Amino acid sequence: MSSVSKSLKSLEKQNPNSKSEKRCARHVSHYSGEIHNSNCATNFDTNNYHYQAKDSNIDYNRQKERAPDALFCQNGLREQLSAGADMDGKYLHFPTWFIALQNQPILNIINTLQMIRALNGNIAIRDPQLKRTVLLESAAKLMTRELDYTEKYPILLQWLVDTNLFNIHERDFDEGCGILHFAVLTKHDKYIPSLLLKCIELGADPRSEDSKGYNALAYIAKFKPLQTLMEVMEKVPPMRNAEVLQRAIDKSSWISKERSYLKKWLKLQFSSIPNLR
Numbered sequence: 001m002s003s004v005s006k007s008l009k010s011l012e013k014q015n016p017n018s019k020s021e022k023r024c025a026r027h028v029s030h031y032s033g034e035i036h037n038s039n040c041a042t043n044f045d046t047n048n049y050h051y052q053a054k055d056s057n058i059d060y061n062r063q064k065e066r067a068p069d070a071l072f073c074q075n076g077l078r079e080q081l082s083a084g085a086d087m088d089g090k091y092l093h094f095p096t097w098f099i100a101l102q103n104q105p106i107l108n109i110i111n112t113l114q115m116i117r118a119l120n121g122n123i124a125i126r127d128p129q130l131k132r133t134v135l136l137e138s139a140a141k142l143m144t145r146e147l148d149y150t151e152k153y154p155i156l157l158q159w160l161v162d163t164n165l166f167n168i169h170e171r172d173f174d175e176g177c178g179i180l181h182f183a184v185l186t187k188h189d190k191y192i193p194s195l196l197l198k199c200i201e202l203g204a205d206p207r208s209e210d211s212k213g214y215n216a217l218a219y220i221a222k223f224k225p226l227q228t229l230m231e232v233m234e235k236v237p238p239m240r241n242a243e244v245l246q247r248a249i250d251k252s253s254w255i256s257k258e259r260s261y262l263k264k265w266l267k268l269q270f271s272s273i274p275n276l277r
Contacts, residue, residue, distance in 0.1 A: 097123045097134040101141060106152040109138070110159050124165035131173035135166040139182035142195070150188045154198040161202050168203040176211030180204050184219045189228045192220070193235040206238045207247070217248040221262045229262060233269060245269060 100112035113123050113134070126133050132140065138160070142150055157179075160166050171178045183195040196216070200206060209215050214222075217239055220229050232239050239245075249266050 095122070095125050095127055095134075097121075097125075098127060098130075098137075101134065101138060106149060106156050109156055113159075123163075133166055133170060135160045135168075136170050136172060136177075136179060136182070139179045142182055142186035142188075144187070147188050150186050150191050150195075153195065157198060157202065168199070169205065169208065171208075171210070176209070178204065178208045178210070178216075180206065180208055180216035181210055181214075181219055184216045184232075185223065189224060192224070192228055193232055196232065196236045196239065200236070200238050206236075206241060206244050209247070213247075214251050215244055215247055217244055218251045221248055221266060226262055226265060229265065240269075 097113060097116060100109050100116065104112065116123055123134055127137065130137055135157075138153070138156055142153060161168060168179060179199050180196060183199055184192050186192060186195065196206075206217070207215060217232070220232055245266065
């Protein structure tokens with residue numbers, strides 16, 4: 001049994017509804033919900049995500065778009081699609097996977113993505129507005145999602161990588177941020193070392209820089225406490241790479257005067273640790 005399968009089984013034990021939800025994802029032809037024609041009105045409201053459609057006109061909390069009638073309810077695991085639904089996003093202003101990420105627990109996200117794939121949907125397309133695939137957008141959610149999402153995110157990341165549909169080196173079109181940049185921007189700092197280790201284990205390059213030349217270590221020096229920076233240097237050996245550290249120091253002008261002590265600490269590490277020379 002793979003590590004992802006074991007992790008999913010562990011999550012199922014924590015979620016009493018997960019078995020029925022998983023059946024829903026596995027046996028797509030029997031999922032709960034009716035198929036309506038394109039003129040049917042559809043309503044969707046879960047957590048803070050509001051979605052209403054009539055005659056394929058959708059008004060949701062972030063923007064107005066056109067899409068086929070679709071209903072995700074009860075943790076996003078029941079889907080109602082019009083007969084001519086465009087699962088690949090050719091005529092949508094957002095890909096179908098976008099709905100899967102809306103305030104869902106990790107296991108539900110995976111199950112929903114499995115369902116979309118079983119319905120011949122393409123979960124690997126890039127969102128034309130966000131300029132990201134589901135891999136990078138799910139990482140971006142680390143900046144806003146709750147503790148449980150951050151804690152279990154490595155399971156989702158492993159699942160996405162195991163599909164062989166995504167490039168771990170993907171970068172945001174607008175800012176050039178990669179998965180390591182989003183990992184260090186999580187609002188739950190104690191998970192930064194483990195997130196970095198998982199990303200690097202799956203092939204992410206600690207030398208990766210955004211469009212302005214800042215690597216993930218430079219982001220930590222810019223936004224995070226010294227304690228977090230120290231923990232990353234201690235627990236994530238690839239971040240002690242001389243090239244990575246020197247690049248972060250070179251970009252330390254980005255650090256505010258109030259945080260200049262982080263720049264000094266980085267320089268101290270470079271000069272005092274033999275294997276960095």
